[in-house]
Amino acid sequence: MEQSKENQVYRMVVQLTRPKNILQLFNHCTDNVHALCDYLPDGGHILVCNPIDRHPPCEHSTPKLHTRTGRREDILKELSALGEQYDMVFIDATEENPINYYNLIMSGNMLRMNGVICLQNASTSGQEGIDDEMGFTSRKVTDVIKADARMQQVELAIDCGILVARRIPLSQITDRTKGVVEDGVFQGLKGHGILDRLQLDGKIAYVTGGGQGIGRAFAHALGEAGAKVAIIDLVLEKAEAVAHELYLKGINTVAMAADISQEKDVKRVVDEIVANWGRIDIACNNAGINMNSASEDTTLEEWDKTFNVNLRGLFMCCQAAGRVMLSQGYGKIINTASMASLIVPHPQKQLAYNTTKAGVVKLTQTLGTEWIDRGVRVNCISPGIVDTPLIHSDALKPLVTSWLADIPAGRLAQVTDLQAAVVYLASEASDYMTGHNLVIDGGQSLW
Numbered sequence: 164m165e166q167s168k169e170n171q172v173y174r175m176v177v178q179l180t181r182p183k184n185i186l187q188l189f190n191h192c193t194d195n196v197h198a199l200c201d202y203l204p205d206g207g208h209i210l211v212c213n214p215i216d217r218h219p220p221c222e223h224s225t226p227k228l229h230t231r232t233g234r235r236e237d238i239l240k241e242l243s244a245l246g247e248q249y250d251m252v253f254i255d256a257t258e259e260n261p262i263n264y265y266n267l268i269m270s271g272n273m274l275r276m277n278g279v280i281c282l283q284n285a286s287t288s289g290q291e292g293i294d295d296e297m298g299f300t301s302r303k304v305t306d307v308i309k310a311d312a313r314m315q316q317v318e319l320a321i322d323c324g325i326l327v328a329r330r331i332p333l334s335q336i337t338d339r340t341k342g343v344v345e346d347g348v349f350q351g352l353k354g355h356g357i358l359d360r361l362q363l364d365g366k367i368a369y370v371t372g373g374g375q376g377i378g379r380a381f382a383h384a385l386g387e388a389g390a391k392v393a394i395i396d397l398v399l400e401k402a403e404a405v406a407h408e409l410y411l412k413g414i415n416t417v418a419m420a421a422d423i424s425q426e427k428d429v430k431r432v433v434d435e436i437v438a439n440w441g442r443i444d445i446a447c448n449n450a451g452i453n454m455n456s457a458s459e460d461t462t463l464e465e466w467d468k469t470f471n472v473n474l475r476g477l478f479m480c481c482q483a484a485g486r487v488m489l490s491q492g493y494g495k496i497i498n499t500a501s502m503a504s505l506i507v508p509h510p511q512k513q514l515a516y517n518t519t520k521a522g523v524v525k526l527t528q529t530l531g532t533e534w535i536d537r538g539v540r541v542n543c544i545s546p547g548i549v550d551t552p553l554i555h556s557d558a559l560k561p562l563v564t565s566w567l568a569d570i571p572a573g574r575l576a577q578v579t580d581l582q583a584a585v586v587y588l589a590s591e592a593s594d595y596m597t598g599h600n601l602v603i604d605g606g607q608s609l610w
């Protein structure tokens with residue numbers, strides 16, 4: 164079925180602004196509302212408010228579509244008292260009381276910051292079927308919204324006119340009576356609110372061991388936050404597969420093969436990233452291995468191999484990326500340590516692994532203090548037991564039940580549990596943090 168231009172605009176606005184909760188104050192409870200529901204994320208909903216006298220209640224409720232029937236002003240007051248907020252509100256300018264709706268929404272703080280109001284019938288003059296009174300009401304509410312310094316608007320000459328207005332933070336405080344402190348807390352640091360400060364737009368990142376498990380999740384998280392990400396792995400095919408996933412999400416990426424225990428490989432990938440992208444802002448040194456053996460049986464070969472990847476290799480990566488970052492005067496190094504740096508995980512035996520991870524923490528603390536005054540922050544993340552291929556070995560798999568008894572959270576970590584931490588440590592929001600070991604273990608190290 165062909166859609167009206169107006170509905171096409173609404174759908175486009177919904178797709179662009181990705182609202183979670185929508186409030187619909189005009190009667191549009193048919194295909195268009197259902198179509199809008201399709202764009203909402205899980206947990207999102209559209210609330211359609213229908214007046215009793217004019218419109219029948221919506222007959223097509225779905226988990227994402229809720230309806231309320233009654234005086235719209237009463238419904239708005241009730242919703243406001245409940246503290247409800249919306250990312251998008253649809254109002255018809257030819258309704259009886261559109262200014263009342265608008266005022267109730269704004270005074271009740273029901274439109275989230277950056278939330279959008281779509282005003283239908285915003286310029287009705289000369290339109291068929293619109294009487295003078297309707298035309299007057301429509302002009303008045305349009306003018307009120309246009310004159311509101313809290314809103315940024317664009318008027319579209321489609322059908323009977325659509326005013327799309329976005330709520331923006333006030334750049335100037337007009338009311339100083341309530342003791343507003345106009346500092347970085349109120350206005351955001353350099354004008355950037357906390358979510359903006361987590362953005363990594365334009366940053367250049369790499370992730371070692373990015374071909375699977377935790378590294379793959381880190382690569383996705385950094386890319387989603389805006390960074391270009393080089394995926395480095397021992398196995399090129401794995402790096403390529405993850406790079407392809409990122410590409411499908413519109414993230415700039417490259418796959419690189421390297422054994423980070425080899426100095427020439429580390430130098431090569433760091434040089435290549437700088438040659439291609441000009442700099443390195445975020446170095447995620449994550450590749451690591453774990454070979455289990457009782458200490459009395461641990462061979463020097465196993466010891467050396469574990470140290471060569473987990474500690475010597477990680478040091479070479481820190482040094483190579485660190486040199487680039489020191490010359491830039493800016494950088495974020497994020498090493499993957501482990502809860503094994505704090506406790507001795509059991510019943511499995513993993514002396515070499517535990518010792519390397521304790522070393523990663525000390526290396527992180529030392530570099531973190533040595534380089535902070537030149538703009539390079541070095542931190543590490545210590546995951547608890549994460550459900551990745553690393554713990555799916557024949558030796559470790561049978562131990563899951565005994566581990567669970569030691570985890571207050573009652574479950575293993577998923578790689579997604581770690582993603583926010585890497586974005587935080589990579590972002591300017593964590594600029595004052597250095598040499599820190601960020602433990603994410605469901606409470607396991609506390610028991």
Ligand SMILES: NC(=O)c1ccc[n+]([C@@H]2O[C@H](COP(=O)([O-])OP(=O)(O)OC[C@H]3O[C@@H](n4cnc5c(N)ncnc54)[C@H](O)[C@@H]3O)[C@@H](O)[C@H]2O)c1
Binds near residue numbers: 377401421453
């Ligand atoms: N899985 C856990 O329970 C857990 C817990 C705490 C810490 N960690 C740490 O997290 C990091 C990632 O672990 P994971 O569970 O995702 O492991 P994983 O084995 O699932 O993935 C590791 C990736 O690193 C790559 N890799 C291995 N050696 C490499 C080398 N020399 N050079 C380049 N790439 C190499 C592998 O090919 C693989 O793709 C490791 O440092 C690990 O010690 C894991």
